[in-house]
Amino acid sequence: MTSLAGLPLRERVALVAGASKGIGAAVAEAFAAAGAAVVLGARDMAALTGVAGRIEAAGGKAIAVQTDVSDPESIRNLVDQALSGFGRLDAAFNNATDGPKPAPLADIDVAGFDRGIATNVRGTFLGMKYQIPAMLRGGGGAIVNMASLAGLTGVASMAAYVAGKAGIIGLTKVAALDYADQGIRVNVVAPGTILTHRLEHAGDLAQRGAAMATPMRRIGTVTEVADTVLWLCSAQSAYVTGAVIPLDGGQSAGLKPPRP
Numbered sequence: 001m002t003s004l005a006g007l008p009l010r011e012r013v014a015l016v017a018g019a020s021k022g023i024g025a026a027v028a029e030a031f032a033a034a035g036a037a038v039v040l041g042a043r044d045m046a047a048l049t050g051v052a053g054r055i056e057a058a059g060g061k062a063i064a065v066q067t068d069v070s071d072p073e074s075i076r077n078l079v080d081q082a083l084s085g086f087g088r089l090d091a092a093f094n095n096a097t098d099g100p101k102p103a104p105l106a107d108i109d110v111a112g113f114d115r116g117i118a119t120n121v122r123g124t125f126l127g128m129k130y131q132i133p134a135m136l137r138g139g140g141g142a143i144v145n146m147a148s149l150a151g152l153t154g155v156a157s158m159a160a161y162v163a164g165k166a167g168i169i170g171l172t173k174v175a176a177l178d179y180a181d182q183g184i185r186v187n188v189v190a191p192g193t194i195l196t197h198r199l200e201h202a203g204d205l206a207q208r209g210a211a212m213a214t215p216m217r218r219i220g221t222v223t224e225v226a227d228t229v230l231w232l233c234s235a236q237s238a239y240v241t242g243a244v245i246p247l248d249g250g251q252s253a254g255l256k257p258p259r260p
Contacts, residue, residue: 006035007034007035008034008035008230008234008235008236009031009034009035009036009090009091009230009233009234010034010035010036011035012035012036012037012088012090012091013036013037013038013039013082013086013087013088013089013090013091014028014031014036014037014038014039014090014091014092014093014233015038015039015041015078015079015082015089015091015092015093015131016028016031016038016039016040016041016092016093016095017041017042017067017069017075017078017092017093017094017095017096017123017127018041018042018069018094018095018096018097018146019040019041019042019048019051019095020040020042020043020044020047020048020051021044021047021051021196021197022196022197022222023095023146023191023194023196023222023225023226024042024093024095024096025051025222026222026223026225026226027093027095027225027226027229027230028040028051028055028062028093029051029054029055029058029226030223030226030227030229030230031091031093031230031233032055032058032060032061032062033058033060034230034234036090036091037060037061037062037063037085037086038052038055038060038061038062038063039062039063039065039078039081039082039085039086039089040052040062040063040064040065041065041066041067041069041075041078041096042066042067042096043066043067043068045064045066048064048065048066049064051064052064061086063081063082063085063086065077065078065081069094069096069119069122069123069124069126069127070118070119070122070123070126071126072126072129075123075126075127075129075130076130078130079130079131079134082134083134088134088137088138089131089134089135089138089141090135090138090141090142090233091141091142091143091144091233092127092128092131092135092141092142092143092144093143093144093145093146093229093233094123094124094127094128094143094144094145094146094168095146096119096120096123097119097120097146097161097164098115098116098118098119098120099112099113099115099116099119099120099160099161099164100112100113100115100116100160102157102158103157104156104157105157105159108159108160112160113159113160113163115160116160116161116163116164117160117163117164117167119164120161120164120165120167120168121163121164121167121168121171124145124167124168124171124172125171127143127145128143128145128171128175128186131143132175132179132184135183135184136179136182136183136184139183140182140183140184140185141183141184141185142184142185142186142187142232142233142234142237143175143184143185143186143187144186144187144188144189144229144232144233145168145171145172145186145187145188145189146168146188146189146191147165147166147168147169147172147188147189147190147244148161148165148190148191148192149190149191149192149246149248149251149252150162150165151164151165151166151167151168151169151190152166152169152190152244152246152252153252165190168188169188169190169244172186172187172188172242172244173242176241176242177242180241180242185232185237185238185240185241186241186242187232187237187240187241187242187243187244187245188243188244188245189225189228189229189232189244189245189247190244190245190246190247190248190252191220191225191246191247191248192214192220192246192247192248192249192251192252193210193211193213193214193219193220193248193249193251194219194220194221194222194224194225194247195207195219195220195221195222196222199219207219212258213251214248214249214250214251215249215250215251215253215256216249216250217249218249219249220247220248220249224247225247228245228247232245
């Protein structure tokens with residue numbers, strides 16, 4: 001059995017779209033800690049440079065590239081930077097997301113809905129469109145797309161987000177089938193409640209409520225998501241493709257009432 005100990009991605013090149021903070025930054029640093037050279041993409045160049053700086057300070061290799069995942073030329077450039085900077089592309093994590101503020105469906109601004117679909121569905125499509133040919137040139141690779149528990153079940157007042165994440169799951173399954181016999185694996189993670197910067201800013205009361213809504217009675221961490229993405233991009237998951245991996249403390253299994 002292949003172990004994740006040591007440097008399982010040594011001499012590999014990984015790309016993270018949406019790498020400026022939260023889960024994306026954690027995944028980028030996990031890739032680097034596993035030995036990969038990392039190409040980072042996001043719109044916030046200042047935050048992206050900070051992530052690249054942390055990777056380099058720890059002895060890793062990183063390139064920061066300002067990227068709008070909804071723009072074909074921008075995402076093509078991100079992939080090109082991986083090829084020109086490091087010569088290959090072996091793994092990719094498509095994590096960028098955006099959308100309108102929560103509201104009942106009929107109250108959602110059309111432009112906001114379009115922005116959510118453009119970032120989530122179009123952005124994931126464009127990422128794979130340019131990542132896959134680059135990986136084929138190197139003999140294969142692994143792609144992980146970021147969905148959500150909300151892509152598997154409805155959430156009130158979040159029509160754009162739910163539609164976008166459900167679309168990512170569908171795209172992932174098609175891509176996995178299209179390239180399953182060509183050395184490329186494509187999977188999707190679907191986190192539930194994770195302690196990102198938004199939940200941190202919401203405060204202790206919101207965090208306790210979120211924890212009690214999960215059967216495990218706790219919130220997930222960005223490190224736990226990063227570990228799963230790293231596993232999906234490693235040789236240890238070599239027979240896994242087209243899978244939707246929920247990281248939700250048991251929420252997708254059903255309801256667990258509080259103990260009396």
